[in-house]
Amino acid sequence: MKWLLKGGRVVDPANGRDGAFDVLIDGETIARVGRNLPVDTDTQVVELPAGIVISPGLIDMHVHLREPGQEHKETVATGTAAAVVGGFTAVACMPNTSPVNDNAGVTEYILKQARAANLARVYPIGAVSRGQNGEQLADIAELRAAGCVAVTDDGRPVATALLMRRALEYTQMFNIPVIEHCEEQSLKGDGVAHEGFHASSLGLRGIPGECESIMAQRDISLAELTGGIVHIAHMSARQTLDAVRYGKHRQVKVTCEVAPHHFILTDERLGTPTPYDTNAKMNPPLRETADRDAMLKGLADGSVDVIATDHAPHHYDEKHVEFDRAPFGITGLETAVSLCFDRLIHAGVISLPRLIELLSVNPARIIGVKGGALTEGAPADLTLLAPDLAVTVQAAAMVSKSKNTPFDGWKLRGGVAATIVGGRPVYVNAAVSGLALLSDRPAAH
Amino acid sequence: MKKDLLSISDLTRDEIYRILETADAMREIGTRPIKKVPTLRGKTVVNLFYEPSTRTRTSFEIAEKRLSADTLNIAVSASSVQKGETLADTAMNIEAMSPDMIVIRHASSGACHLLSRICKSRIINAGDGMHEHPTQALLDAYTIRQHKPTIEGLKVAIVGDLLHSRVLRSNVLLLTKLGADVWVCGPPTLVPRGMQQLGVTVSTSVEAAIDRADVIMMLRIQQERMQGAYFPSLREYFSLFGMTSARVALAKPDVIIMHPGPMNRGVEIASDVADGPHSVILEQVANGVAVRMAVLYLLAGGVEDEVAA
Numbered sequence: 001m002k003w004l005l006k007g008g009r010v011v012d013p014a015n016g017r018d019g020a021f022d023v024l025i026d027g028e029t030i031a032r033v034g035r036n037l038p039v040d041t042d043t044q045v046v047e048l049p050a051g052i053v054i055s056p057g058l059i060d061m062h063v064h065l066r067e068p069g070q071e072h073k074e075t076v077a078t079g080t081a082a083a084v085v086g087g088f089t090a091v092a093c094m095p096n097t098s099p100v101n102d103n104a105g106v107t108e109y110i111l112k113q114a115r116a117a118n119l120a121r122v123y124p125i126g127a128v129s130r131g132q133n134g135e136q137l138a139d140i141a142e143l144r145a146a147g148c149v150a151v152t153d154d155g156r157p158v159a160t161a162l163l164m165r166r167a168l169e170y171t172q173m174f175n176i177p178v179i180e181h182c183e184e185q186s187l188k189g190d191g192v193a194h195e196g197f198h199a200s201s202l203g204l205r206g207i208p209g210e211c212e213s214i215m216a217q218r219d220i221s222l223a224e225l226t227g228g229i230v231h232i233a234h235m236s237a238r239q240t241l242d243a244v245r246y247g248k249h250r251q252v253k254v255t256c257e258v259a260p261h262h263f264i265l266t267d268e269r270l271g272t273p274t275p276y277d278t279n280a281k282m283n284p285p286l287r288e289t290a291d292r293d294a295m296l297k298g299l300a301d302g303s304v305d306v307i308a309t310d311h312a313p314h315h316y317d318e319k320h321v322e323f324d325r326a327p328f329g330i331t332g333l334e335t336a337v338s339l340c341f342d343r344l345i346h347a348g349v350i351s352l353p354r355l356i357e358l359l360s361v362n363p364a365r366i367i368g369v370k371g372g373a374l375t376e377g378a379p380a381d382l383t384l385l386a387p388d389l390a391v392t393v394q395a396a397a398m399v400s401k402s403k404n405t406p407f408d409g410w411k412l413r414g415g416v417a418a419t420i421v422g423g424r425p426v427y428v429n430a431a432v433s434g435l436a437l438l439s440d441r442p443a444a445h
Numbered sequence: 446m447k448k449d450l451l452s453i454s455d456l457t458r459d460e461i462y463r464i465l466e467t468a469d470a471m472r473e474i475g476t477r478p479i480k481k482v483p484t485l486r487g488k489t490v491v492n493l494f495y496e497p498s499t500r501t502r503t504s505f506e507i508a509e510k511r512l513s514a515d516t517l518n519i520a521v522s523a524s525s526v527q528k529g530e531t532l533a534d535t536a537m538n539i540e541a542m543s544p545d546m547i548v549i550r551h552a553s554s555g556a557c558h559l560l561s562r563i564c565k566s567r568i569i570n571a572g573d574g575m576h577e578h579p580t581q582a583l584l585d586a587y588t589i590r591q592h593k594p595t596i597e598g599l600k601v602a603i604v605g606d607l608l609h610s611r612v613l614r615s616n617v618l619l620l621t622k623l624g625a626d627v628w629v630c631g632p633p634t635l636v637p638r639g640m641q642q643l644g645v646t647v648s649t650s651v652e653a654a655i656d657r658a659d660v661i662m663m664l665r666i667q668q669e670r671m672q673g674a675y676f677p678s679l680r681e682y683f684s685l686f687g688m689t690s691a692r693v694a695l696a697k698p699d700v701i702i703m704h705p706g707p708m709n710r711g712v713e714i715a716s717d718v719a720d721g722p723h724s725v726i727l728e729q730v731a732n733g734v735a736v737r738m739a740v741l742y743l744l745a746g747g748v749e750d751e752v753a754a
């Protein structure tokens with residue numbers, strides 16, 4: 001059976017479209033995109049309410065689904081449920097599970113759980129090194145064959161320059177990126193917050209921005225040496241962005257991502273409104289205003305390729321401790337779209353097509369998966385956005401298993417109307433009126 | 446006053462002076478043959494110490510007992526923290542027994558803030574990690590006032606491990622609030638980033654810092670800092686920053702020398718300075734009791750007339 005989305009603004013930068021188009025979905029694929037498409041008798045028409053944007057499905061290429069091994073924080077099922085509520089039709093999940101995703105068995109397990117959950121698509125990312133120990137390469141060909149789309153030792157950097165070099169060489173056989181968590185470990189020490197006035201005042205051990213940029217410089221140099229593909233994860237420091245710009249200028253195959261908290265919050269948050277709030281503790285840490293502003297500039301000028309959330313769920317008990325004992329990380333899947341609308345679109349930092357590049361087109365290209373475009377014949381992964389929806393972030397109401405967000409209570413403008421994966425509406429936002437027809441579709445989850 | 450004393454920033458100038466003036470009355474109690482007043486009778490004070498401490502714990506306990514509070518000490522060793530219950534659980538358990546005040550010392554900065562969010566009891570910070578030690582700064586101010594007519598305009602040099610010192614942070618907040626000209630001095634490896642924003646002068650020259658100083662405050666150097674490569678050797682540290690008689694001569698003739706203790710003789714301070722005529726180190730200890738009595742009393746919501754009675 002076919003159905004036709006009418007009345008939306010299609011923003012599909014990969015195909016150069018931005019305007020009033022109809023989208024015809026046939027089963028699991030996009031059949032046609034065009035103006036005033038004819039309606040066959042077997043086509044159900046869904047007339048969208050005014051103002052709805054139809055985007056290619058959003059892809060979060062940096063999430064921690066925690067399964068296997070840390071199911072008290074999140075599972076593939078709860079994490080993908082959070083993803084679709086957040087408008088993401090696909091997520092790429094990090095390998096620092098227990099056991100580490102360094103072999104096909106773990107990859108297949110994750111994919112099996114994803115099929116069972118049947119919500120967002122899940123693209124596992126394998127480990128660079130066996131056990132993420134930084135000593136020996138993992139079986140990357142095996143990981144690739146099992147479905148991994150990239151490799152990383154995320155949670156920590158690839159331990160040595162030599163191993164990183166080998167990884168950047170070896171992965172060229174599969175044309176996949178090495179995603180790097182940039183952190184010079186000795187410079188980080190036992191730091192827990194950005195090194196600066198706020199950490200100094202609060203007596204928190206500091207992590208300077210150079211801790212990140214030094215490692216990024218190493219990896220960009222090695223990518224230049226080898227011709228390999230490096231993707232700099234969760235960038236936070238202005239010096240790192242400069243390193244990426246330098247690499248791009250030299251035609252190095254380097255891309256980078258930034259998380260919403262790093263272009264919105266600063267280290268001032270360590271002391272106010274709640275001093276030592278463990279939901280202001282993440283790695284890399286919230287940095288100072290100059291860094292935050294540099295991230296906004298990078299988003300606007302094209303230097304930043306991707307917005308990814310670094311969704312890092314942690315159990316309440318783990319976060320309800322002394323600041324220096326709490327784990328790093330916050331959730332991100334369910335807040336990203338609203339934060340991006342409010343702080344980037346409505347604040348006039350970037351355009352909507354640019355946002356969709358950052359959240360869909362570019363991540364699809366970097367991890368080499370289908371999606372990122374509303375192309376005829378492609379899987380019908382779409383995100384319907386409500387740019388003016390009034391949203392109040394409510395941690396307690398989140399579907400992620402963990403509620404560790406610093407944005408609880410924030411009032412934001414813009415949100416998700418519906419999430420469609422493979423032609424199936426897997427999430428319809430009850431707060432957006434006029435979407436009943438989507439909810440009523442028999443395939444609705 | 447606020448419900449808790451977690452940081453000097455919780456106090457206004459007036460509240461600081463009120464504590465110091467109340468401490469005068471409290472000090473008098475310590476000179477009586479029977480050093481006890483019924484002021485906090487029936488109040489329960491828990492001293493929750495997650496770090497070993499002799500001076501501060503004893504000082505609080507004596508202060509509490511002189512005010513007739515029912516006190517109990519809970520010493521939690523670092524090892525039992527690893528396997529034991531969380532700080533939040535401990536706090537909730539203590540809170541369930543309805544104490545009136547909890548005095549906490551903890552190795553993590555902000556641990557007292559966590560307690561404050563959980564407990565209705567009044568919380569007094571007796572040192573949290575590298576953050577603050579507000580009663581130390583108050584007793585330091587009290588001691589300075591015994592020797593100087595006013596803190597406003599005094600040149601105060603604080604010398605030592607600035608990075609890891611909670612005494613430093615509390616003193617900087619308090620002394621700048623009261624109008625002192627505060628200089629801080631130590632090797633650049635032990636100077637926290639952004640220190641200048643607190644309104645102090647940062648110097649790596651001890652001679653410049655103590656030049657014509659009215660007050661010199663030494664901070665303890667922990668031997669394990671050498672492993673962190675903060676400085677090469679205790680010998681070199683002493684040669685650059687150690688407080689010797691020759692250096693003391695650069696300060697004003699009536700300079701006072703302070704140290705929060707415990708001292709490393711021959712590391713940050715020469716023995717002849719520690720025991721010399723300018724040293725007020727033991728006065729600081731004595732004043733600690735009176736100042737802590739004042740803090741306990743004022744936080745408990747006392748009225749000054751009761752003390753005089």
